[in-house]
Each structure stands twice: as C-alpha cells, then as structure tokens.
Amino acid sequence: MRVFVTGASGWIGSAVTDELLAHGHKVVGLARSDAAAAALDAKGATVHRGGLDDPDGLAAAAAAADGVIHLAFNHDFSDYAGAGRTEHAAVRGMLDALAGGDRPFLLASGLASDVAGRPLTEDDPSPHHGVDSMRGGSENLALSYADQGVRPVALRFSPTVHGMGDHGFTAWLTRIAKEHGAAGYIGDGSTRWAAVHRSDAARMVRLALEKAPAGSRMHAVAETGIPSRDIAAAIGRSLGLPTVSVAPDDAAAHFGWIARFFGMDVTATNTRTRELLDWTPTGPTLLEDIAAGAYRLAE
Incomplete structure (x- = not known):
C-alpha cells in the first residue's frame, strides 16, 4: 500500500515508518522541516512538505494514497483549544478526500475517558464530541465516516510509549x-x-492498517x-x-x-486489540x- 503518514518523523511515527517499509508498504511522510524531510528521505520514504495547518494540502496527499495514518498533533498547551480546531479541520479534510474509496484512515488518539472504577476497553466510546472538545473531537469525527466509504480506525496510545x-x-x-x-x-x-514499548506500538499500527475493521478502536497498551x-x-x-x-x-x-x-x-485493557490483530507485545x-x-x- 501507498500510505500517507503524518507525524512520520516523530517518536512513534518514525518507528511506524520503519515498520511499514520493512513490510513492503510505501510511505509518503508529512515533513514540516528540512531535518524531518532529510530523515524520511534517508529511510526511503517519499516526502510531502507541509503542516497540519494546511488541510487542503493534507487532503491532496490523502487522495493520492491507498490509506492514511494520522499521527501528528500540535501539542501546544498554551492554546490547546486552537490545536483542537486545527486537528478537526485537518482530519475532516483527509476524511473527505478518502470518502467513497473504502480506504483506511488510522487516527492517533489517547486513553482519556469518563470511565471510572475500571480500565478502559476498546468498546468504550470517546466522550469527546465536536470541534471544541479535546483534540477537536477527532476520534468520533473519524469513526463517523465508517458509513461514508472509509475504513476509520482509532489508535489509542498509552500515555507513555517508551x-x-x-x-x-x-x-x-x-x-x-x-x-x-x-x-x-x-x-x-x-x-x-x-x-507500551515503541516497537510494539509500531507493530500494532501496521497490523491495524492491514486488518482492523471499520469503526474499531485499537489499544496500543502492553501494561x-x-x-x-x-x-x-x-x-x-x-x-x-x-x-x-x-x-x-x-x-x-x-x-x-x-x-x-x-x-x-x-x-486500559488490550484484549480486543490482541484478538483482532493477532498482536502480542514483546x-x-x-x-x-x-x-x-x-x-x-x-x-
């Protein structure tokens, strides 16, 4: 598959890029800086210059791909609401570009929830809806496209990917x-x-790209x-x-x-993720x- 990856040069994204390339996929990586572009080029990935504040450019890259793995996020704690609005626009642009093509859209999310007294499971929905909610409500936005010819998958990462x-x-x-x-x-x-260890998280992302059904939530959780x-x-x-x-x-x-x-x-637990993807953290x-x-x- 030709996969457009945002955050491709980041901590998780660089490991995901390596994992995809090692298993025969082609990677088009979003690069905001010259350093990021050089790192991706050295790996053998194709570089797409741009940022999350360019939804039209992101949509064009998504339209030209067989699937998208969206890992980037602007962690600006001084304007977290603004970062959420940027995220919402970026995600919607890429999803609209993919609509009707039965292509996968994998979205980085977190384990924050309103569940109390027990670990979060993959069956628990995100409580964040709308552009003004956490991360722009992007998880629920993405999953809402399951009936629009997209295979959306939420990738919920542990708070520490070590x-x-x-x-x-x-x-x-x-x-x-x-x-x-x-x-x-x-x-x-x-x-x-x-x-979760970084290598296990990257392998889970690759398996989710290949196997996860539309509308599913996958937990990158080992402990x-x-x-x-x-x-x-x-x-x-x-x-x-x-x-x-x-x-x-x-x-x-x-x-x-x-x-x-x-x-x-x-x-959080990882039971459903392990079963669906045949994934075992090592x-x-x-x-x-x-x-x-x-x-x-x-x-």
Whole structure:
C-alpha cells in the first residue's frame, strides 16, 4: 500500500515508518522541516512538505494514497483549544478526500475517558464530541465516516510509549527528579499509567492498517496500569535519588504542566486489540526500560 503518514518523523511515527517499509508498504511522510524531510528521505520514504495547518494540502496527499495514518498533533498547551480546531479541520479534510474509496484512515488518539472504577476497553466510546472538545473531537469525527466509504480506525496510545530515546512524559518526570534531587509521585502514588514499548506500538499500527475493521478502536497498551509510585521509584533508582511523596496541593509547583497528567489514573485493557490483530507485545516493560537507562540522560 501507498500510505500517507503524518507525524512520520516523530517518536512513534518514525518507528511506524520503519515498520511499514520493512513490510513492503510505501510511505509518503508529512515533513514540516528540512531535518524531518532529510530523515524520511534517508529511510526511503517519499516526502510531502507541509503542516497540519494546511488541510487542503493534507487532503491532496490523502487522495493520492491507498490509506492514511494520522499521527501528528500540535501539542501546544498554551492554546490547546486552537490545536483542537486545527486537528478537526485537518482530519475532516483527509476524511473527505478518502470518502467513497473504502480506504483506511488510522487516527492517533489517547486513553482519556469518563470511565471510572475500571480500565478502559476498546468498546468504550470517546466522550469527546465536536470541534471544541479535546483534540477537536477527532476520534468520533473519524469513526463517523465508517458509513461514508472509509475504513476509520482509532489508535489509542498509552500515555507513555517508551523506549531508548523517548522524550515524552517519562523523560519529563526524569528531568524534574534531577532538578529537585528526588523522584516524586503525587499523594499515595496509587494513580496508574498504561504503557507500551515503541516497537510494539509500531507493530500494532501496521497490523491495524492491514486488518482492523471499520469503526474499531485499537489499544496500543502492553501494561494495563503501572502505579505512579512505582514509576517514581524506578526513576529514583536509575538516578541514585530518593523517592518522595508530593502533596496534591503542591503538585503543580513541583511538577509544572505535567502534574495534571501524572495525577490522572489512565488504565486500559488490550484484549480486543490482541484478538483482532493477532498482536502480542514483546518489548521491555516501562520499568525495565527505566532500569536499563532509557531516561538517565534526559535533559
């Protein structure tokens, strides 16, 4: 397949690009910068220059492809509502371009939900609807095209997609531990994060492109939920620092912007994903990656 991939040079996207190319697919990768374009060209991917703020250009690239994997998102926490509106317009443009062709559209999403007291499952719908909701309501927007000749699939990624070189949430927690001289968790540390290794996530995306039915939600989850105190303890051991509890009222001052996310209980299962895709995670666990030094050099 000729696959248009947004975010193709990012942390998850670069692994997905490698996975697709290794299995005979052709990749057209969206590149906003010269560095991203060079990295994609070196892999053997075709480069499409542009950004998420150009829905017409994205639609043209989607129309010329056999399928789309949309992994990019503008993580601008200073204007998250604006980022959501940009996302909504970009997704709608690509979906309209694909309509009627029975082509796949895979969309990166998250595990945030209104489910309480149990892990999120693939049967649980997203509570976010409309352009003014989280991420522009893009998951529900995409899935609504299942009856318009598109094969939409929601890719729900764990809050930490980990591995050597990861610069995401766990890397930020490591930087904060270095700054404070201690690895912290909030309150009693009972809140949990689902996790998946980057290689497992990339393989799941490729299998979803090839197998996932229209309207499905796939969970890039290997570990249902790791307590935040265990994550902090692993970071502390890796850095040779103590582990401390941070009172909820002091969390924002201690952790900064990531306090909101570290204090969330984000758990999910992967049963339906494993069954539909014949997918079994095989990569290291998050705590194993931390112990191996994946985040020791985080700046």
